[in-house]
Amino acid sequence: MLSIKNLHASIEDKQILKGINLEVKPGEVHAIMGPNGSGKSTLASVLAGREDYEVTEGSIEFLGKDLLELEAEERAREGLFLAFQYPVEIPGVSSTNFLKTALNQIREHRGLDPLDAVSFLSLMKEKIKLVEIDKSLLNRSLNEGFSGGEKKRNEIFQMAMLEPRLAVLDETDSGLDIDALKVVANGVNTLKSKDNATIVVTHYQRLLDYIVPDFVHVLYNGKIVKSGPKELALELEEKGYDWIKEAEPIH
Amino acid sequence: MTVASNSIDLHKNFVEQFGIFEKELNGKSLTDFHQTRKKAIRSFEQLGMPDRKTENYKYTPITRLLKKQFNFDYASPGIPAISKAAISELLIKGLDAYNVVLINGRFSQELSNLDITLKGLEITDFKSAYESQPDLVGSYFAKYAEFDKDPFTALNTAFSLDGTFIKVKDNLVVDKPIVIYSIAESTAANWAVQPRNLIIAGKNSQASIIENYIHHGNEAAFTNTVSEIIVDENAYIDYYKLEIHGDNAYHVGNTQVYQAGKSTFNTTTISLAGSLIRNNLNVVLDDEHCEANMHGLYLLNDRQHVDNQTMVDHRKPHSYSNELYKGILGGNSTGVFNGKIYVRQDAQKTNAFQSNKNILLSDEASINTKPQLEIWADDVKCSHGATTGQLDKEQLFYLRSRGLGEQEARSLLLYAFAIDALENVKIDVLKEYIDHHISIRLNR
Numbered sequence: 001m002l003s004i005k006n007l008h009a010s011i012e013d014k015q016i017l018k019g020i021n022l023e024v025k026p027g028e029v030h031a032i033m034g035p036n037g038s039g040k041s042t043l044a045s046v047l048a049g050r051e052d053y054e055v056t057e058g059s060i061e062f063l064g065k066d067l068l069e070l071e072a073e074e075r076a077r078e079g080l081f082l083a084f085q086y087p088v089e090i091p092g093v094s095s096t097n098f099l100k101t102a103l104n105q106i107r108e109h110r111g112l113d114p115l116d117a118v119s120f121l122s123l124m125k126e127k128i129k130l131v132e133i134d135k136s137l138l139n140r141s142l143n144e145g146f147s148g149g150e151k152k153r154n155e156i157f158q159m160a161m162l163e164p165r166l167a168v169l170d171e172t173d174s175g176l177d178i179d180a181l182k183v184v185a186n187g188v189n190t191l192k193s194k195d196n197a198t199i200v201v202t203h204y205q206r207l208l209d210y211i212v213p214d215f216v217h218v219l220y221n222g223k224i225v226k227s228g229p230k231e232l233a234l235e236l237e238e239k240g241y242d243w244i245k246e247a248e249p250i251h
Numbered sequence: 252m253t254v255a256s257n258s259i260d261l262h263k264n265f266v267e268q269f270g271i272f273e274k275e276l277n278g279k280s281l282t283d284f285h286q287t288r289k290k291a292i293r294s295f296e297q298l299g300m301p302d303r304k305t306e307n308y309k310y311t312p313i314t315r316l317l318k319k320q321f322n323f324d325y326a327s328p329g330i331p332a333i334s335k336a337a338i339s340e341l342l343i344k345g346l347d348a349y350n351v352v353l354i355n356g357r358f359s360q361e362l363s364n365l366d367i368t369l370k371g372l373e374i375t376d377f378k379s380a381y382e383s384q385p386d387l388v389g390s391y392f393a394k395y396a397e398f399d400k401d402p403f404t405a406l407n408t409a410f411s412l413d414g415t416f417i418k419v420k421d422n423l424v425v426d427k428p429i430v431i432y433s434i435a436e437s438t439a440a441n442w443a444v445q446p447r448n449l450i451i452a453g454k455n456s457q458a459s460i461i462e463n464y465i466h467h468g469n470e471a472a473f474t475n476t477v478s479e480i481i482v483d484e485n486a487y488i489d490y491y492k493l494e495i496h497g498d499n500a501y502h503v504g505n506t507q508v509y510q511a512g513k514s515t516f517n518t519t520t521i522s523l524a525g526s527l528i529r530n531n532l533n534v535v536l537d538d539e540h541c542e543a544n545m546h547g548l549y550l551l552n553d554r555q556h557v558d559n560q561t562m563v564d565h566r567k568p569h570s571y572s573n574e575l576y577k578g579i580l581g582g583n584s585t586g587v588f589n590g591k592i593y594v595r596q597d598a599q600k601t602n603a604f605q606s607n608k609n610i611l612l613s614d615e616a617s618i619n620t621k622p623q624l625e626i627w628a629d630d631v632k633c634s635h636g637a638t639t640g641q642l643d644k645e646q647l648f649y650l651r652s653r654g655l656g657e658q659e660a661r662s663l664l665l666y667a668f669a670i671d672a673l674e675n676v677k678i679d680v681l682k683e684y685i686d687h688h689i690s691i692r693l694n695r
Contacts, residue, residue, distance in 0.1 A: 049651075073655055076653055077654050081652075088646050093667045101663075102654045103654075105656070109654075
């Protein structure tokens with residue numbers, strides 16, 4: 001589904017990613033862990049198509065397409081979803097209207113008819129339950145005045161509505177209390193299927209108690225220095241990131 | 252018809268025109284009314300046309316633009332032919348209203364739609380109002396719009412002949428909005444027109460008034476309009492000024508508002524079309540517990556220039572004013588916002604707020620914004636702020652990352668930016684009308 005080969009990326013001439021290799025297949029959950037500044041969020045941003053980053057080397061293939069050739073909106077329509085670390089507040093843009101527009105853009109791209117107001121609302125009702133988001137939030141402007149936890153839930157709610165093939169969760173656990181974390185994890189787990197995949201980017205092992213990964217990758221200094229089964233996360237938690245700083249990069 | 256070109260001194264030309272105009276009045280030149288006109292032309296002679304050194308017109312090269320473009324014809328203003336069908340195309344669709352139609356400043360009885368059964372509501376042409384009620388009209392006319400301060404107000408006053416007269420009796424709630432369609436018809440020739448409106452809202456009365464300025468035809472039109480609005484005690488007025496139609500329009504407008512105690516005046520000024528727009532909005536709060544809400548929105552493109560000059564004068568204690576102007580400027584457009592707030596020594600416990608926010612869509616667009624607060628009282632709450640920026644890249648990326656195309660995301664964000672300037676628009680049909688034109692503009 002996703003094939004990242006020798007990915008190098010920089011921002012303002014500063015090299016952040018220095019040769020990432022990653023293969024993700026449908027049905028898999030990958031966790032990408034690493035200390036601050038290792039390049040985790042850069043990887044998420046490059047996948048989603050943030051223009052501030054320049055890819056200097058390497059390739060990304062997504063569902064048979066060259067991802068780097070696609071604009072951010074085209075990636076979304078192809079089925080890529082980024083849950084933002086810091087979802088932005090957009091005063092004046094209604095959450096509901098925005099989501100309806102987004103969903104219908106994606107449906108159009110998939111050759112489906114747009115949802116009318118009634119079907120859209122019933123779909124919303126169904127998905128609201130999944131992330132236990134307060135319905136009144138969706139009557140407000142997008143993320144405006146939302147708490148940190150509400151913003152993260154709203155990200156997962158949008159993900160549930162848009163049904164992506166590949167979801168990238170960028171530190172979705174940061175700033176969440178344990179109850180919110182469980183709700184977010186439950187949402188992700190419920191949406192999991194054999195056809196879609198998830199990349200969980202996180203600093204802490206805690207989230208992985210609730211979203212169980214098939215693979216754990218450790219990112220350090222712009223490279224994946226260690227990959228392994230879910231137990232690797234526990235080992236990291238125990239030994240700390242200093243442990244991997246001495247490790248050799250894998251290729 | 253006298254042609255003003257670069258070689259002609261505009262100032263001299265106007266003064267000469269006044270002589271011709273005066274002769275055509277056929278003996279009516281001895282009335283009090285005409286004495287006011289004469290004072291006004293003398294003020295104009297003294298004030299002269301503004302140039303770059305004139306503080307209030309520093310960023311608006313109005314004299315240069317007028318010299319290049321226009322023919323003036325005040326002496327024999329006949330109403331150019333415009334059909335009922337053509338007018339109906341210009342009306343706000345679905346709005347049940349009292350419609351006044353002014354063609355080049357002249358009240359058209361035939362095109363207006365004024366079937367008034369409501370007792371105490373008077374909507375007539377300005378000309379017959381001052382002929383039939385000279386004392387009443389005389390006691391308000393030119394008493395508020397100060398012709399000794401602004402040359403365009405002086406000009407309009409000197410040449411004042413026709414326009415709209417509205418009087419709402421005490422305690423009357425007007426059942427429908429009143430729309431003044433002020434049409435500058437310039438299909439065959441350039442026109443310069445000077446409508447004059449007088450609106451008197453009695454004690455405890457309520458009304459919605461829309462001034463809709465429309466430029467019709469391909470030739471240039473210059474409108475120099477003055478509206479005096481008197482809001483008596485505890486009256487409640489919603490006032491809208493629309494500049495939505497006509498790319499080749501040049502507009503100078505002076506809205507002069509006088510509020511008595513406990514009155515409310517809400518205004519929304521929408522500027523979307525026109526080569527040059529200068530809106531002067533002056534609100535005087537002359538007693539306690541007045542409220543004035545002044546909103547404005549301007550969306551500019553190409554070489555458009557819009558200049559909003561606002562003034563709110565707090566003269567007495569316990570009054571409130573709130574001002575919000577928003578602008579989106581693309582192309583080579585230029586904008587000016589100058590917001591004056593005066594709080595007089597007597598006006599303790601005044602609350603006065605002002606905000607001007609702008610988004611520049613291109614490197615060539617520019618805005619000059621200037622808040623100007625002069626406060627003589629010591630127990631007041633006043634604030635002002637101005638921002639100018641670009642579209643927020645992070646917001647744009649967020650929307651695109653959810654599948655919205657770039658153009659769609661931009662329109663959505665710009666609309667969201669603009670929308671709170673419309674919060675005083677309370678008539679649904681009008682709101683849809685404005686919304687529709689904003690959307691067209693933002694999707695361009």
